[in-house]
Structure formats: structure tokens, C-alpha cells
Amino acid sequence: xxxxxxxxxxxxxxxxxxxxxxxxxxxxxxxxxxxxxxxxxxxxxxxxxxxxxxxxxxxxxxxxxxxxxxxxxxxxxxxxxxxxxxxxxxxxxxxxxxxxxxxxxxxxxxxxxxxxxxxxxxxxxxxxxxxxxxxxxxxxxxxxxxxxxxxxxxxxxxxxxxxxxxxxxxxxxxxxxxxxxxxxxxxxxxxxxxxxxxxxxxxxxxxxxxxxxxxxxxxxxxxxxxxxxxxxxxxxxxxxxxxx
Amino acid sequence: xxxxxxxxxxxxxxxxxxxxxxxxxxxxxxxxxxxxxxxxxxxxxxxxxxxxxxxxxxxxxxxxxxxxxxxxxxxxxxxxxxxxxxxxxxxxxxxxxxxxxxxxxxxxxxxxxxxxxxxxxxxxxxxxxxxxxxxxxxxxxxxxxxxxxxxxxxxxxxxxxxxxxxxxxxxxxxxxxxxxxxxxxxxxxxxxxxxxxxxxxxxxxxxxxxxxxxxxxxxxxxxxxxxxxxxxxxxxxxxxxxxxxxxxxxxxxxxxxxxxxxxxxxxxxxxxxxxxxxxxxxxxxxxxxxxxxxxxxxxxxxxxxxxxxxxxxxxxxxxxxxxxxxxxxxxxxxxxxxxxxxxxxxxxxxxxxxxxxxxxxxxxxxxxxxxxxxxxxxxxxxxxxxxxxxxxxxxxxxxxxxxxxxxxxxxxxxxxxxxxxxxxxxxxxxxxxxxxx
Numbered sequence: 094x095x096x097x098x099x100x101x102x103x104x105x106x107x108x109x110x111x112x113x114x115x116x117x118x119x120x121x122x123x124x125x126x127x128x129x130x131x132x133x134x135x136x137x138x139x140x141x142x143x144x145x146x147x148x149x150x151x152x153x154x155x156x157x158x159x160x161x162x163x164x165x166x167x168x169x170x171x172x173x174x175x176x177x178x179x180x181x182x183x184x185x186x187x188x189x190x191x192x193x194x195x196x197x198x199x200x201x202x203x204x205x206x207x208x209x210x211x212x213x214x215x216x217x218x219x220x221x222x223x224x225x226x227x228x229x230x231x232x233x234x235x236x237x238x239x240x241x242x243x244x245x246x247x248x249x250x251x252x253x254x255x256x257x258x259x260x261x262x263x264x265x266x267x268x269x270x271x272x273x274x275x276x277x278x279x280x281x282x283x284x285x286x287x288x289x290x291x292x293x294x295x296x297x298x299x300x301x302x303x304x305x306x307x308x309x310x311x312x313x314x315x316x317x318x319x320x321x322x323x324x325x326x327x328x329x330x331x332x333x334x335x336x337x
Numbered sequence: 338x339x340x341x342x343x344x345x346x347x348x349x350x351x352x353x354x355x356x357x358x359x360x361x362x363x364x365x366x367x368x369x370x371x372x373x374x375x376x377x378x379x380x381x382x383x384x385x386x387x388x389x390x391x392x393x394x395x396x397x398x399x400x401x402x403x404x405x406x407x408x409x410x411x412x413x414x415x416x417x418x419x420x421x422x423x424x425x426x427x428x429x430x431x432x433x434x435x436x437x438x439x440x441x442x443x444x445x446x447x448x449x450x451x452x453x454x455x456x457x458x459x460x461x462x463x464x465x466x467x468x469x470x471x472x473x474x475x476x477x478x479x480x481x482x483x484x485x486x487x488x489x490x491x492x493x494x495x496x497x498x499x500x501x502x503x504x505x506x507x508x509x510x511x512x513x514x515x516x517x518x519x520x521x522x523x524x525x526x527x528x529x530x531x532x533x534x535x536x537x538x539x540x541x542x543x544x545x546x547x548x549x550x551x552x553x554x555x556x557x558x559x560x561x562x563x564x565x566x567x568x569x570x571x572x573x574x575x576x577x578x579x580x581x582x583x584x585x586x587x588x589x590x591x592x593x594x595x596x597x598x599x600x601x602x603x604x605x606x607x608x609x610x611x612x613x614x615x616x617x618x619x620x621x622x623x624x625x626x627x628x629x630x631x632x633x634x635x636x637x638x639x640x641x642x643x644x645x646x647x648x649x650x651x652x653x654x655x656x657x658x659x660x661x662x663x664x665x666x667x668x669x670x671x672x673x674x675x676x677x678x679x680x681x682x683x684x685x686x687x688x689x690x691x692x693x694x695x696x697x698x699x700x701x702x703x704x705x706x707x708x709x710x711x712x713x714x715x716x717x718x719x720x721x722x723x724x725x726x727x728x729x730x731x732x733x734x735x736x737x738x739x740x741x742x743x744x745x746x747x748x749x750x751x752x753x754x755x756x757x758x759x760x761x762x763x764x765x766x767x768x769x770x771x772x773x774x
Contacts (some may be wrong), residue, residue, distance in 0.1 A: 105400070129365045133403050140404035140414075141428065279362045279400060283341050 098122045098166055098173040100151070101180025103130045108137075110177060115141035122166035122173070123148045124159070124210075125180065145170075153202040155196045156209055160205035160326075163213045172221055175215040175304065178207045178228045178315060178333035181247070183280045189243040194245060199255075204247040205260045207304045208254050216256060218266045225304050228255055232312065234272065234322045239336055252310075259309060267307040268290055271300050312315070342567070344617040345395055347640050348646020349384035350708070351737050351765075355392040362400045364417055364508040369394050370474060375478075377506045379419060379446030383453065384648040385605045386765035387501050394765060396506055398448055404428065405509055412514035413471065417506040418448030423632075425757030428581060429626070434514035436569065437469040439628045442614070448507040453734040454691045456684070456701075458548035458568075458628070464687030465696045466512075478494075478761030482508060487690065496757035499691030502735055503767055505759040509553045519571040520578035522627040525619050526582030530552075530564040532663050538565045539683045541557070541637035545569075548627070554604035555612050555669060555676040555704065561683070568627055580625045584635035594642035594677035597707045601673035641707045646677075647737070649717055650703040652684060653729035658700035664723045669704060672716040676704040692757075695732045703735070716740070733766060744770035 095118050099107050101210035102123035111121060115138040123146060125131045126178045131148035138146040147169065167173065181203040211226060217225035233241055234248030252270055259268035275281060277290045291314050299313035312318040344360035359369045361377075369375060376390040379398050389395075401419035407536055408414075412434045417423065422436055422443040429435065440455040449455075454467040463469075472486035475497055483505075485494040497504045525546070528537055535551050543549055546567035554565040638646060653661040662681065669676060680703045684696050704720075706713055721743060724731065729740050730747035745751050755772060763773040 130363050133365070133405075135361060136405055137403035139405040140416075279360060282360050 094174050096120045096122075096170050096173045098163070098170075098176045098214065099125075100124045100176075100178045100207065101229075102134050102148070103127060104179040104181070104229075104267070105280070106273065106296045106300075107177055107179035108134055109190065109297035110179075110202040112136055112141060113294075113297055113301065115143040117142050118213055119143045121146040121197065122162075122170060124162050124166075126151060126153060128319050148235045151206070153198070153206055158214060159206065160211055163210060163217075167202050167217050173214070173217070173224055174304070176211070176218075176224065176226050177300075178210060180207060180224075181229065181280075183241070183244055186239075186241050187245055190261065200247055203244075204250045204254075207251060211258060215262060215266075218262060222265050224266050225307075226255075226258065226262070226266060227300055227304065228268070230270045230272045232253070232272050232274050232321050233319050236327075236332070242332065250303050255310075267304070267309070269300075269303050269308060271298075271303060271313055272310065272321075273313040274320075302317070339573055341397070341757075345378060346381055346638050347385060347388050347391055347737075348382045349648060349689045349735075349737060350638065350641070350643075351389055353389045353395070353765075356390055356393045356416055357662060358397055358742050359394055360397045360400060361419075363662050364401055364403075364474070367480065368396065368478070368506060374592045375506075375761055376764045377418070377448060377452070377502045377510045379403070379449040380421065380444055381759045382445045382449065384444060384646070384735040385706065385733070387453075387610060387677075387733050387736070387767075388449075388712045389765045390763055391765055397648070398506070399446060399590060400635065401508070402446075407663065411629045412516060413511060414514055415509060415511040416447060417509045418446060418451075418473075420447050421445060422447070422450070423582065426624075426651075428639045429514055430517070430520050430578075430580070432498060433516060433518065435517045435624070437513060437515045438466040440466075441629065442565065443625075443629050444630050447510040447512075448502075451498055451507055451510055452500060452502040454689055454696070455734070456696045458550045458566075458689075460680070461543050461549065461683055461685035461713065462547050462695055464685065465499075465633040465691070465694060466687040467694060468687060470498060470690075471511045471513060473497065473510045475505045476720065477505040477759045488718075490545070491755055494603075495690050495692050496754055497691075498689065499694040500754065500757075501764065501766060503758045503762045503764065503772060505762065517570045520624050521571040521621050522568040522624055524568040524622050524627055525568065526613055526617055528614065529561075531560050533565060533667075534661065535561075535681050536658055536683070539681075542567055543683065551681040553666075553679040553681055555666060555679040556599070556604045557608045557610075558670070562610065563679075565608065568622075571621060578623045578625075580623065581632065581756070583758075585633045587635035588637055588639040592642055593668055594644060594707070597641050599673060599675040599679065602677045602707075605677070606675075633665060644708040644710065647704065647706045647708045647717065648712050648735035649720060650701060650732040651724040651729050652695065652697055652699050652701040653724060653727040654699045655667045657727035657729070658682065660685075660702070661723055661727045662702055664703070665702060665720050668723065669706075669716060669720050672719070674706050674709070674716050676706050678705040679703065692754045693733075693748050695734075697730070701732075722734070736766070737761065741771040742771075743770070745755070 128150035135146035233245040303311040374393040398419035404414040549567040
């Protein structure tokens with residue numbers, strides 16, 4: 094697990110994961126929206142002992158910039174052992190309901206970009222004969238909720254996408270969907286923290302163990318599997334009257 | 338920058354009112370706009386109100402924690418101000434380097450270590466944290482980032498070390514680490530009896546140890562007793578050491594006030610003494626246990642109840658040491674105020690570059706009282722009289738009450754410092770002591 098390709102490398106979870114993997118010989122290809130921030134992440138990984146950390150700024154919705162960056166990554170590094178897609182945001186549900194432009198922008202960056210990147214990577218992995226795909230979903234994708242169903246919809250789109258891609262890349266490449274519960278990151282800075290919040294470092298550990306086990310869908314922390322199992326079997330008649 | 342209304346706490350249980358939190362996640366980001374005064378806030382481990390600001394904008398830095406560069410040949414590391422000592426230790430100890438000066442907890446940020454010019458058990462040999470800072474990045478309210486070092490913006494360099502966060506927002510810090518050959522400490526403990534022993538043993542042993550401190554049982558009636566604890570980094574690496582990245586256990590909620598009463602504090606102090614008395618002499622301990630014993634319990638401050646704790650740390654010149662210790666101890670006992678953790682340490686003569694640096698040659702004593710309201714305030718006022726009669730000073734990082742007069746007596750270079758305060762910065766401490774409006 095030395096060559097790592099990341100989309101959304103400035104995300105707190107992606108950073109925590111990369112830091113833990115920044116050992117001598119590790120090579121990172123970091124893609125994201127903000128070049129100055131990507132540069133900060135890259136310097137951090139280099140200081141920790143990584144052999145290389147290159148950055149490429151991707152404009153959301155600009156497929157050619159994404160394609161160039163992915164292809165260049167494969168050309169420079171030769172191969173990748175892992176593709177991690179952590180790009181995404183948590184939009185305000187209220188604003189999305191009133192602003193169609195915002196809704197499509199959000200979907201572009203948090204779902205479409207990721208699928209496009211994963212498809213580019215899938216071609217390469219098929220050719221390579223190995224490589225793991227890790228995509229960050231969310232427990233919010235398991236069931237729609239009044240307060241964040243736009244966010245949840247993007248995450249559940251990724252889940253269905255992963256299911257199909259997993260079939261396509263089986264058995265050479267595992268496709269792993271990681272569904273964290275709420276995590277204390279800049280994305281959730283405006284939310285009131287409670288005992289359910291986890292840390293990016295814990296999610297990073299869960300991702301690593303999922304890769305080693307070649308798991309298909311993992312919840313992080315693990316107990317969300319049981320919580321979401323209960324929530325998923327709640328009858329729709331009851332759920333539609335919930336307000337949370 | 339992500340802003341929202343938020344209440345901030347200091348470790349001693351002080352709170353803000355009317356403050357707004359803004360997270361600074363990336364060092365290139367602009368600072369919050371607007372006319373409200375601002376203050377950087379890391380992990381809020383200052384005890385008093387130097388890390389708090391009412392009706393202002395508190396810039397939270399703990400997510401700004403990237404490493405920027407590390408030179409494995411010289412041990413010079415540059416990292417962002419929100420990086421904690423815990424994270425830095427996790428990085429540098431396996432590579433054979435250690436933090437040059439460690440306070441009593443590793444859950445503090447690098448920015449906080451600079452702003453308070455923290456000291457540790459090795460002050461007699463090494464000086465304060467500021468002595469190892471080679472340069473740092475400071476963003477002032479004019480928007481520009483300045484790289485400050487002894488050569489470059491030397492005035493801001495001296496003002497920011499120990500400057501309580503008032504000279505701007507520290508973005509990154511570069512320090513010289515210290516080479517080690519093992520994560521273990523060869524520790525030596527020795528019983529102390531009588532006030533003079535605290536000075537004689539320390540002076541005798543100091544030459545042999547990098548680290549030394551004395552714990553005093555302030556609840557013990559009769560001849561004062563304590564434990565002298567000293568150590569050196571072990572020479573050889575015998576076994577792997579797995580430090581705690583997070584506390585082992587936690588005080589989940591604020592305990593009722595009676596839990597840490599005089600009686601229970603006395604019992605715990607006697608227990609600590611008895612535990613040490615079982616094995617005087619040398620032993621090998623991990624660095625976590627030696628430097629950061631209290632870090633094993635998260636939120637230990639909650640054990641002090643709703644009113645929190647009142648830390649009181651002062652330094653007096655060496656010649657007044659025994660007298661000041663005897664008098665303050667007597668006053669605390671006469672007031673029936675039990676101090677949970679009392680520490681005595683001799684400071685060395687290595688000067689800090691900081692204008693407002695607290696450590697200075699002499700002896701420092703730190704008391705740790707549960708806050709009982711007016712009676713505690715009266716006692717602390719009384720202790721002030723002893724400290725200032727001896728020409729001493731109080732430590733801002735642990736203070737929530739010193740007056741402007743006490744501050745100015747403690748820090749004779751306050752006028753020089755005032756000139757360098759960033760006009761947009763303030764804190765509750767600075768307002769009380771007349772540093773800012």
C-alpha cells in the first residue's frame with residue numbers, strides 16, 4: 094500500500110488516513126479543489142517521510158482537468174495501490190431547497206466528480222490487475238432525513254454506484270464503501286457535538302482495516318452498522334412522520 | 338473560516354460570554370473580518386482567563402496542525418500552531434527526537450507553548466520553551482504574515498514569546514528538538530522532609546539530572562514532606578514504548594463540589610506519598626508517565642466541581658525561597674485550604690527571549706486549590722502579599738484574578754510589550770491587567 098491516489102485530499106478523513114500511511118517509500122497523488130491547501134497537505138506528508146506527494150487542483154465539474162490529473166498520476170507513479178475518494182461537502186438543506194444551482198453544484202462535487210474519477214481509475218485498475226477503491230459514503234445515505242436528504246441522496250447514489258462497480262472489478266480490485274457516522278471535522282464545525290461524534294483518525298483506522306479485510310461496506314465506528322440496521326427497518330409509515 | 342456562537346472554557350473552569358468561534362483550519366486563510374477583538378485559542382488548557390475573550394471573536398486553531406518541514410539531521414521541525422505536543426511526540430519520538438521543553442500535559446498546542454513561554458522540569462538546564470523557538474509565522478490584523486526570528490522582526494519575536502496571544506495569530510512555529518536514544522526516562526525519587534530539604538536536595542541533585550521537580554504534600558500537618566523526582570533520558574532502548582495518544586479514562590461529568598474536599602485531598606496526597614515511599618531510588622519509566630501523569634485522565638479538572646480549581650503559581654528569587662514556601666504553605670494550611678497538587682521547582686539562570694516570560698532565576702511554587710469562593714480569594718490575596726514582599730511574580734497562564742498592579746510588578750517590561758500588541762487582539766486577562774481596552 095505505497096502508491097495512493099486521493100480525490101478530495103484536503104478532507105480531514107483523507108488527511109488522517111494519508112498521515113498514517115506516510116512512511117518511507119509512500120507516494121501520494123493528491124487531487125482536490127484548492128491548490129494552496131493541497132500543497133499544505135503534501136508538505137505535511139513529505140515531512141512525515143513520504144517519498145513523493147504531488148498535488149493537482151481539479152475544478153469541480155471540469156472533467157478534462159480530472160482526466161488529465163488522473164492520467165498524469167498513473168503515468169508519473171506507474172501504478173496505484175489505492176484510490177481514495179473523500180471529496181464532498183455538507184450543504185445546508187434549506188439553501189439547497191431554494192437554490193437549484195447550489196443543488197447541482199453540490200451533486201457535481203460530491204457525487205458526479207467521484208463517479209467520473211472512479212470510472213477513470215477503474216479502467217486503469219482493470220489494466221493493472223489490482224488496486225483498491227475506497228469511497229466515502231455516510232450513514233446519512235442509508236435513509237432520507239428531513240434535515241439533510243440532499244446530502245443523503247448524494248451519499249446513497251455513491252452506494253449504488255459502488256455496488257455495481259464492485260461487480261465490475263471483482264475479483265481483482267475490491268471496492269469499499271466507508272460509511273462514517275458524524276465525524277468532528279471542519280465540515281461539521283457548525284454542528285453541536287455530542288457523544289455520537291467520532292474523529293477522523295478513528296475513521297482512518299477503520300478504512301485501513303477494511304482494505305486489509307477487503308470488506309465491501311464498512312461503518313465507522315462499527316456500531317453504526319447496528320444503529321443503521323435498526324433505523325433501516327423502521328416502517329415507512331412511521332419514518333415519514335419524523336421531523337429529525 | 339467557519340463562524341458560530343460558542344462558549345469557551347478554560348481549564349480552571351472560567352467561561353466566556355458573548356463570544357463567537359471561528360475555526361482557522363488553513364494557515365493561508367484570511368482572519369475573520371470585522372471590528373470585534375479577537376484571540377487565538379488552542380486547546381484551552383490555560384487555567385485562568387488568558388485564553389478567553391468575552392464579546393469577541395475566538396480563533397480556534399486546533400485543526401491547523403500540519404507539519405511543514407522536518408530536518409532529520411538537525412532535529413529542527415516546523416509545524417502549524419495548532420499541532421499539539423501529543424501529535425508532535427507521536428511523530429518525533431520514533432525518529433529519536435524529543436520536545437526540548439515539556440509542560441505537565443502534552444495536550445497543548447505549539448502556539449500555546451509559545452504564547453505562554455511554557456517551562457518544564459528541565460528549566461534549570463535548558464531554560465523555557467521560547468529558548469528553543471528558532472522562528473514562527475505571525476499574522477497581524479493588517480493581514481500580512483510576518484516571519485519572526487531573533488534576526489527578523491526581533492521585537493515581535495520577543496513580544497510573542499510569552500505574549501499571551503496578544504501580538505497576533507501565531508500560524509506556525511519552528512523549534513529545535515532534542516535528540517534522545519530511548520523513549521524511557523531513568524527516574525530517581527527521594528523523600529524530602531522539612532522545607533530546607535526541598536532546596537538542598539534539588540541543588541545537590543540538579544547537576545546530575547536533566548529533569549527535576551519536587552512534589553509537596555501540602556495537607557500534611559507538622560514537618561512538610563514531599564517527594565523529589567528527577568530523571569534523565571535513558572541511554573539505551575530496551576523495549577518498545579507505546580505512549581497514549583488519548584487519555585486512558587475520563588471524568589465524564591463535573592463532579593459535585595464535595596468530592597474534592599480537604600479530607601479527600603489529604604487522603605490522596607497521603608496515598609501518593611505512601612505509594613512513592615514503597616520504592617525510593619531508581620526506576621525506568623515511559624516518558625508519558627514521567628512527564629504527563631495527569632494526561633491519563635481526560636477532563637480531570639471536572640473532579641473539582643462546578644466552581645473549578647484555582648491554580649496559583651509564583652516565582653521568587655532564590656534567597657527568599659525557603660521563607661516564601663514556608664509562609665505560603667502556612668497561610669494555606671491556616672486557611673484550611675487543601676492543595677491537591679503542590680509542586681516546587683528551582684528555575685535556572687538561562688534567560689528567555691520573551692518580554693513577558695514568567696520563568697526567571699529562583700524558585701517556583703504551584704498550588705492547586707479547589708475554588709471555594711470568597712475564602713479562596715482571600716487566601717490568594719494573602720499569598721500575593723508574601724510573593725510581592727519577596728520580589729516575586731505570578732504566572733499569567735494559571736491566573737484568573739491578578740490585578741493590573743500585580744501584573745506590572747510581575748512583568749517589568751510591560752510597557753515595551755504594550756507597544757507591540759496587535760490592536761485587534763485582546764483577552765479577558767489583558768483587559769483586567771490593563772494591557773488592552
